[in-house]
Amino acid sequence: MRNCILLTACLFFAAFLLAHAEEPKKPGEGKHPANRLAKETSPYLLLHAHNPVDWYPWGDEALAKAKKEGKLIFLSVGYSSCHWCHVMERESFLDDEIAAYLNENFVCIKVDREERPDLDAIYMAALQAYTQATTGRRGGGWPMTIFLTPETKPFVGVSYLPARDGDREGVSGFFGVAQRIQAAWEKQPERVKEDAQTLTDIVKAELESRRALSLTPIDIKLYNAVQPALDEQFDAKWGGFGYDEIQWRRPKFPEPANLIYLLDHIRRTDNARSKELLTFTLEKMMRGGIYDHVGGGFHRYSTDRLWRIPHFEKMLYDNGQLATIYAEASQLLKRPDFARVADETCDFVLREMTDTTGGFYAALDAESESEEGKFQRWTKEELKSSLTNPQFEILSELFALQKDPNFEEKYYVLNLAQSHSELAAEKKWSEDKVVNTWGVLREKLLKARDTRKKPLTDIKILAADNGLMIAGLADTGRVLKQPKYIDAAKKAADFVLTNMLTKDGRLQRSYASGAAKFNAYLDDYAFLTYGLIALHRATGEERWLKEAEKLTQKQIELFADPRGGGFYFTSTDHEALLARGKDPIDSASPAGNSLAAGNLIYLAQQAKKPEWLDLAEKTIQAAAGILERSPTASPWMATNIPALLDARK
DSSP, rough: OGGGGHHHHHHHHHHHHSSSOEEEEEOOHHHHHHGGGGGGGOHHHHTTTSSSOOEEESHHHHHHHHHHHEEEEEEEEEEOOOOHHHHHIIITTTOHHHHHHHOOOOEEEEEEEHHHHHHHHHHHHHHHHHHHHHHHSSSSSSSSEEETTTTOOOEEEEEEOOTTSSTTTTTOHHHHHHHHHHHHHHHHHHHHHHHHHHHHHHHHHHHHHOOOOOOOSHHHHHHTOOOOOOOOBTTTTOOOOOOOOOTTTSSSSSOOOHHHHHHHHHHHHHHHHHHHHHHHHHHHHHHHBOTTTTTOOOOEEETTTOOSSEEEEEEEHHHHHHHHHHHHHHHHHHHHHHHHHHHHHHHHHHHHHHTSSSOOOEEEEEEEEEEETTTTTTTHHHHHSOOOOOHHHHHHHHHHTTOOBBBTTTTTTTOSSOOHHEEEEEEOHHHHHHHHHHHHHHHHHHHHHTOOOOOEOOOEHHHHHHHHHHHHHHHEEEHTTTTHHHHOOOOHHEEEEEEEHHTTTTBBBEEEETTTEOOOOOOHHHHHHHHHHHHHHHHHHHHHHHHHHHHHHHHHHHHHHHTTOOBBBTTTTOOOOOOOOOOOOSSSOOOHHHHHEEEEEEHHHHOOOOOOHHHHHHHHHHHHHHHHHHHOHHHHHTHHHHHHHHHOO
16 A cells, blocks of 8 residues: 555554553443434344444444534444444443544444444445554454544544553553644544545455456366365364464364365265365264354354354355355255254244244344353353263263363363264163264253343344355255254245235335335345255245246346446445445355356246356356465355356256
């Protein structure tokens, strides 16, 4: 990045060396008068509706005020199940002194990243570029703390900060950073604007690169190249991918797109190494603490290489994808234990993340009573008091409770120490007896845990995430022959199609408090279509095919890039932002283009729309260059290559 951005970099990082010994001010007690967020429907925004900070939602009112008064914008982006978002609120946004300073000098905007993934993508790219320029590392995360010019151009970014310099050793305090930034704006506004323009140019170049269709041929070589690339990244000791020997405690995510690719590769080639990578990873995940052995379902990620201690939030999009993966793997690999995980994951969603309308909630919080993991962790005494002595002995053998606590030196996060088949062999029991015995223990522990105060549920119903969960339930119901899951998928699909579509067939992003809002993004259309296709595969019912066809037609009208191929993330009539991008990268969720290409191939054949094969090909072609340079960047997209070639025969 150019030298001019170093001004604000120095302002921020000088705080690391100039930490004050000032005692932190305690957050204000009691509720403050409601601010503008009280009129929102997002549970995350509503959590901040009684902060003393004069928050605005993103919109014309806030942006016009910033321009009229020449004030910097303080943009805070987070989501309801984010533990450190809650910590920063308690430490900084409930602090009357900090709030007064922010209200006087900034226009403060709070954004729910799940409602506005377009804003999140733009300003996260800015945060990552800024961090790269100032530290040499490409960091990011939430809460996202970004300072913008009145024209919404970013110039300083960071994630969580404690309230004041000195609160945490070696870490700048948010209050001091805000004061230094405001001083720079007052003394050198033109220099700040230069920095902001530099960072904005970098973000636009990254998100808005208008490459012509790649000349890379779409052939089976592109598809096959993903498997050895995944093998290179494979953690042979604990499963998963991208493990770094130096940073052994870095977070480890399930990365469903990698697993989807391996499933597809096994089906097509019966490749032994792909079987090893998939089987070993699924085994390690289901034995680790990232899997909720008592309640079912997966946490968002593991805080360590071993899948041992999770970050305790649970996201709908993870569980939808992993239900599909474990169900399909159970059939493909003949693994009844994988089927049990898929079954328990679906049951968890139906029990804890399903609205009475049939729609699925977005997330469960990582914390309860202001403590991360308090709902899921156990003391040995709590476990003993919930079971008989013989039952506790079985539990102890399954989860190695004779060892020292594994969380905060006094709690247990349950990790399966031996499989059911291993315990059966040790005790000379049948495996069915072990499974049934564990089922009894699990029910008793679940009943005991349900007496605790539960984490906050984010009751937003997101179209994209519901699409993934509809697919997870439909796939699990089809594979395991469980009609209740297919029925739940149908009910959710009916809800979204009835309540989240406008009269002209446009999809809305989010539903909460009885209202749908925000024009949907590419992911919403593509993911929901993917779920409807899964329902069509599970039921053979024509209505799901028709609804998928209508959604895809609307997606083409609103998002297609006729010159570069593929689809933009935002619609043609979306509000003007700093950049309009096309995300080709599969991450925690697949890229919208990855699912869109697969949807087009399926519908071209099943709905008799052969012209959509051309659109699918252009969508794959737009990502072919990326796949050639970095095969693991978009493994879900890669699965569309043989599907397209087969459809062309």
